[in-house]
Amino acid sequence: MNESSAPVLAPRKKSLNQRLRANWQMYALLLIPVVLTFIYKYIPMYGIQIAFRDFNARQGYWGSKFVGMQWFTRFFNAPTFGRMIKNTILISLYGLLWSFPIPIVLSLIINQLRFARYKRVVQTVLYAPHFISTMVICGMLRIFLSPSGGLINLIFGTQIDFLTQASAFRTIYIASGIWQDAGWGCIIYLATLANVDPGLYEAAKIDGASVFQRIMHIDIPELLPMAILNLIMAAGGLMNVGFEKVWLLQTDLNKATSDVIAVYVYEQGIERANYSYSTAVGLFNTVINLILLFIVNRIASKADGVQFV
């Protein structure tokens, strides 16, 4: 064995016993995080079984009567089942369609800005809405969309009560989401573009490539793997329409388009204490998500050789 490879191999040659002893402090550090994760993440997974039982607290997880698929059947036969599935998927799908490409285009543009100061101001302002609570965002939306004195109605000289229009809900939800997070979504792409070899740009310039051509032939290929990765992650969350914003923007009159699974899980579980039923609905949602994640990951890894985490 030559000397230069010795230091590299050295850690491997230690016996398991030695390595365990060398790392006991590390295990001590991990103790609390592992225990917390076990209690608050893994025990709830075990608790999912109440979706197949008629849970009541006195009899516990195992004592409660096993009822099979009863709750799922009830959910599939609920009068609003079709509406909730449709709304959840449509909000997500349209949301993805709009909010996926916008940060990419934005970061391509921002990356080409040559005035460092202006570039920084643009970034700072675009990140700002991300740091605002959903509660404040929805408060702003309610005020801006109000029929009397709301900014939107003032600008267009109309008196429309947008939040009572079922046809406007998706647009409101998605547009405000883009307003809030498109800028923040640029960070990962800007970070990727910052790693592009400056020599490439120089060479392209000398060859007479315009800004547009530099974007097309240098930046976009550079962003592609990251974009695909993000698309996979987003597709895996397709059934994850967040509870908060929908709940805060929902009115009795826009329910035809704003009724989504997450709100139903909350109403059934927390407001009505139908623990088993709510868990079953939530589980249905999670399983569909996992299936989607799996499918998209398969497709993408075949197409581009990229695989997530």
Added chain:
Amino acid sequence: MENKKVKSSSAGLSDKTSDIILVAITAIVLLIVAYPLYYVVVASFSDPYDVYAGKTFLLPSGFTLSGYKAVFAEKTIVSGYINSIKYTVIGTIFSVTMLYITAYPMAQKDLPGRKAISIFFLITMYFGGGLIPTYLVVRDTHLIYNMWALFLPGGVAVGNMIIVRNFFQNSIPHDLIEAAGIDGCSKLRTFVSVVIPLSMPIMAVMVVFSMVAYWNDWFTALIYLRAEDAPLPLVMRNILIKSSASAAQASTISGGFAELNKLTESLKFCSMIVAAAPMLVVYPFVQKYFEKGFMSGAVKG
């Protein structure tokens, strides 16, 4: 020179023209993002009647601070503010500590069982028990109506933990860690006296992420805490979303119906400013680290 210019114009737009186009596009985007926020600020200093009448597009009209006075006279808002500060400070210290004590061991390449522990954490990113099973565990561990219900169930933020771990692996010079080891520092000692001091950029980012998350969270508090322990955003729900409730509160402060409505409206604008301002003031200070942090996190470890 001449030659180059000809070339670049033949290839499309010159750099100067494209500069103008790029600046114009970003200026429009800036306006779209910033104007709604600016409008809220202007409206918060204006007479609510003028806001209604559309007189406050650019500058405050009928300048007044009465809305802010009302905000700070409203007991629920003040107590919500204090609660929010408390939860944010304790939660941030807790969460960042959790991130660090998880990420450092996970960055040790010679740790037996590292892969298994890693998977143990990663699974929780893609699969969870859901609302009610988690609620039941929180209840069984006696955290209902307890502030720790906001912190403990979150446990380790796995995505952030990976970013910190990758930072430890990629951005801290190996020589320094080896040197500390040769000097007889244990791994824990190296962590405290070498790794932590060198990780300030990523710590700043994690502190801000965590602060923002706790400051803006209200759903957890809605489920687990008493109404009087509600953080600011949850208090604001009564003012912003359930307007009628806030009208009832406002009526105790002022007299007639018109006066009441007026106060409710400016209370809305002012409370939003008061709630959003702290985080908007903080994040620009660590902005330059965001990209770096994300980059070291994006590189697979």
